[in-house]
Amino acid sequence: MVEENNNGINKDTDPRIQQNRPALSGELKIKKKMKLVPPSLGKFRPVVGQCCHQCTPDSLRKKLEQNTFLGFNNLLSVTETQTRYRGWLVRRLCCALFVSGCKVYGSPASDRLDRICQSNRVTEVLAADHKAPEGDEGQGQLSRLSPFLPLINTCISPGLLRFMGWVMLKVFACVFGSVHVNLNHLSALHKASQEGSPLVYVYVRHSAMDCALVPLVLFCHNLRVPYTVCPLRINNSFLRSVLQKMGVILLPSSALTEMEAEMDTLYSPVMTSLVRELLHEGQAISVGVSAESGQGGQWLARIRQLIKEGSVPDVSLVPVGISYDCVTNIKVGLKSALQWLLRGKPSGSVRIHFTNPFSLKEMCESGRCRVDEWLPLQDLLLPVILNKRDKCVFGKRRTSWLLPSSHYPSALEEQGCPDRDLSIAIILHLIFSATSCMAVMSTSLVSSLLLYRHRKGVRASVLCRDVAWLTEEVLFRNRDVGFGGSLVEVVHYSLSLLTPHLIIAAAPSSKNSVSIRKDPLIVPRPSFAATLHLSLQAQTVTHTFILEAIGACAVSAMLCEVVFSGVSSRVRTDGVEGEEVKGDMEFDVVLCQTELTERALQLCHLLPPGIMPPCQSSQSFALDAVDSLVRCGILIMEEIPRDIPICDFWRREGALTWTTSDDPYQSDSDCEEKDLHSYKISQPSQCPEMLFFLCSMLAGHLRALCWTTAALDLINTPLAEAEFVSQIHSYLCDTANQKKQHYESCSEEAARTAVRTLIDLGVILEERQTGGVVLGVSPLFQLSENRQKLHRFISQYLYN
The missing domain is CATH 1.10.10 (Arc Repressor Mutant, subunit A)
Known part of the structure; x- marks a missing residue:
């Protein structure tokens, strides 16, 4: 906890909360002066974004001197005080003047293509490629590298960056009510950028807007704008040209997905060499990682390989937590973007937390990030499921699919599993760090309460009481919240954003019960889209x-x-x-x-x-x-x-029991x-309700596993991976529609995650062929008896 420089957290309240609140079929009979901040935390705020005390203690020790809360900055609220000028005209042009005064670090491509062509990685692949014409090696190399030339020539144009910075501020002002940035660790980023190690920003992918928000925040705070890895497919040639002059590294025009791009034998060596040249130039890099599939982790593996081989001395990793009041997935394109901007008034807000930077070299070479006890999931759980275990086996689930061989640099893949597991551990650590520093938004609290505690409906007064309780619990777990203000205003604001997914109506009452009539009933809509949206919003609460x-x-x-x-x-x-x-x-x-x-x-x-x-x-x-x-x-x-x-301390036999003090698996008491x-x-009467509330947070994933296990009886295997996942997804949707509930268990992501877990468990066999990956049920689980044992094992954790 750190002490704030203001009274409570009302300083960063969303300005739209103070405006006219939407009508919710009645007024809430709650005292408007009731604050969401508990009395004990009214002047303090959780400290988020600290370095890991186990993996990077040296980096943590350098950052402990800062213990005051610096507040938040609304990126979209640009005033004349942020410029060097004052006056009537300045107040109308302050955004353009502010952007013109921001510091920009240019980055021309210059002779980057020649250096990449001369790198050992690229020359080895080109030498093994027999497509190059004999006697014309130089021309053959350029023809082979032609699909990657736009990627190699990606640069940062100062003039275009300033103009697009102004455009993005105006665009986000039309989309969001506010974009609040935690200022606590920005001074540490300035200091780290001056020390010489390039900064690598890592965030968890939520929306296409993530790629734009991180560079925009850094640009507005006079930090070096990073080269941004963007995994989106963009066909418009004009838009690709503009983005590539702003430091956005796009997919090759011929590739549909990251996986398809990685299948090209030349793509990985070229991208590794490109990253090496960017880091040599002192450029920053921004990478988004998927928490479910691990996509994006190959870029972190490339950086780690460069550090290990000595090509790059070190980099400073900076996990970034981005929280949305309302996550909006948009299609990238000029027509769809214009339709999205013209959809109406701005809705929702964004909270961005930068963590303290830490040394990747320290994490890799210290050996504190343990990967020596990773075991296949089959070894950990299969004996338990089939009742064949004699003793408990302790270990951690190996998730090699987070960095599969097709995504892995060939030079790093040849060095064996321990080295590869360390790269996966770093990816997992960054995903966990970025997710842990994400602020819990008010819509997340309301969504989790409606989805996990009041599925059949709740009165607004009870919802307000539960929001106040849950806010206090979140703060006590050292997680920051992305809202502030009086309780009734925050609840009204959250419900206004969630209105398309809720049913809000006044409950019937007698003539004498006026107070009940003015306490509306709030029920989640029993539809796939509504449940899926609430489940997505509630993920940060589940992680907390x-x-x-x-x-x-x-x-x-x-x-x-x-x-x-x-x-x-x-x-x-x-x-x-x-x-x-x-x-x-x-x-x-x-x-x-x-x-x-x-x-x-x-x-x-x-x-x-x-x-x-x-x-x-x-x-x-x-x-x-x-x-x-x-x-x-x-x-x-x-x-x-x-x-x-x-x-x-003495046993009956008269002998002492000793344990090593550095053993992490032993208790502090010998x-x-x-x-x-x-x-x-x-x-207490509240215990069963609290127990069921907590169990419901994991019920969606566990139920998807149960339904996927049941679907194995109906699928004719082997099938291609895409077709297999598609049939599982269809079965999950059909099951949810039949039950008319539990729609959070039938999303595409739930189907993919369930299939991946069963593959790791050995229930589904994965066979790689020339045409792709083929999936089929293993002979062990073709027996209905074993499938029933698996179903019973998973369903035991479902409380209902």
């Missing part, structure tokens, strides 16, 4: 409560086992003899810590990568998940009586015995 959600699902799995066992009252599941009373009496269950931790650990392996940093062991993460339920009051630790006190710890479900 991921520990509690995993622990809650583990508790739910053990409780389901107790219920199915036929005992409905006092039960002890840890092997200790206890009282058993038949009938519906007080629900008193004691859960063993070892079994509960193992259930949480197994669930961690089923979830998509990026939810936890690779520098933390899965066992430690599972232990934290169980402990988090104790902190939030769902579980109560219970000590089982024994003959000797727990603080006694005397602690895991088999003597247990937990009891707390009895």
Whole structure:
């Protein structure tokens, strides 16, 4: 926490909140002076964006001197105070004057093509390419490199950059109400840029606007505008030419996707050489990474390879968190862009957090980012699913598909799995860091409450109460929020943005109940588009409560086992003899810590990568998940009586038990015995509701896995990967339509993630052929008995 320079967080309130609020079929009977900031945090704000204390302690030590909150800057609010001039005319031209005064670092291409052609990577590939005509090697090289010449000649034109900066400020003012930038770490970026190491900005891809927002923010704050890797396919030649003169590295005109571009044997060597030349010039680079597919990670692998071979001394990585009130996916093109701009008034706001830069060389060479315990998912879970495990196997799920061989630089691929796993660990670490520093927006809070807690509807007054509670919980977990102001204004603002996906109506009431009539009922629309939008908005809240959600699902799995066992009252599941009373009496269950931790650990392996940093062991993460339920009051630790006190260091045999102090998998107390710890479900009335709320956060992914497992009976395999995923997606949609609910489990991304998990689990076999990847059900899971075991294993974590 850092102390603010202003009173509370109202300084960065969205200006549109203060305008006329939309009518919501009635007024809320809530005190308008009620603030969303808890009293204990009214003058403090969570510190976000710090370097990892385990992987990069040296970089963290350099940045700890800053402990004051510098506030936020609304990028779209340009006034005459930001220029050198004053007056009536200046106030009308202040945006153009501000842009003309921003510092611009030009970057001509000059002789970059010659240096790339002379690089060893490119010459080796060209030498192996027999398409070059004999006796005319120079002309043959240029003809072979012709598809990549526009990419190599990408540059930054100062004049065009200033003009497009002014245009983008005007465009975003038509789209968003505000773009707030956290100023805390911008001074660290200025200092890092002066120290000599090039800056590499990494963000998680959400929208096409990400590629424009990061350079625009840096331009407006007099930082070097980075070369931006843009994975979008743009066919318009004029638009491609303009973007390439602004430092945007596009896909080759002949490639439809990043994967198709990487299939070209010359693409990866040329891009690696291009990155090397840009870093030698001192240029900054901006890369977007996909948290689901890992696309974009190949650029980080190229940078790491250049550092390892000594071509580049070091770079400073800067994860960037970008949060939207309302994520809008737009098609890139002049016609679609104009239609998008003319759609109406600006809606939503953006919050951008830059983290402290840290050294990539330090992370790679220190050895603190552990990858030595990564195991295939089959080894971790398959024996448990098929009931063939003798003892628990601890490890972390290997996700080699985040950097497949087709996306991997050939020179790096030949060096073996450990080196490749380290590159994947860096990608995962950056995804986690960028996601962790994203601010939780008000629409995210409202979406998560409506989707996970009040699916059948909620009154506005109750929603306001829950938003205040959830805001406090988010802040206590050291996550920043992207809003401020009075409670009723923030809730009205969020509901106005979510109105197309909600049903808001006044509930019927008697003549004497006037207050109820003015308390509208809010229900999420039971449609695919509405549920999918709310689920997308709620992802940042799920990431914030991921520990509690995993622990809650583990508790739910053990409780389901107790219920199915036929005992409905006092039960002890840890092997200790206890009282058993038949009938519906007080629900008193004691859960063993070892079994509960193992259930949480197994669930961690089923979830998509990026939810936890690779520098933390899965066992430690599972232990934290169980402990988090104790902190939030769902579980109560219970000590089982024994003959000797727990603080006694001596065993009955008279021997001491010693453990190494640097072992991350051991408890801080050497005397602690895991088999003597247990937990009891707390009895407050709020506990079941809180438990179900947390379980619902992961239900969408788990349900998609269950439905995908059931779909294996209906699909004739083998099939091409695209066709296989398409049929799974169709099955998920049909199942959701039949049930008329759970639409968050039938998105295309949910289908791809579920298929990828089953591939890693060995349920689906992946065979690479010349025409592409072919998928089929493995012989082991062609047996219906094994598929049923898999379905039971996954469905145990679904509380309903």
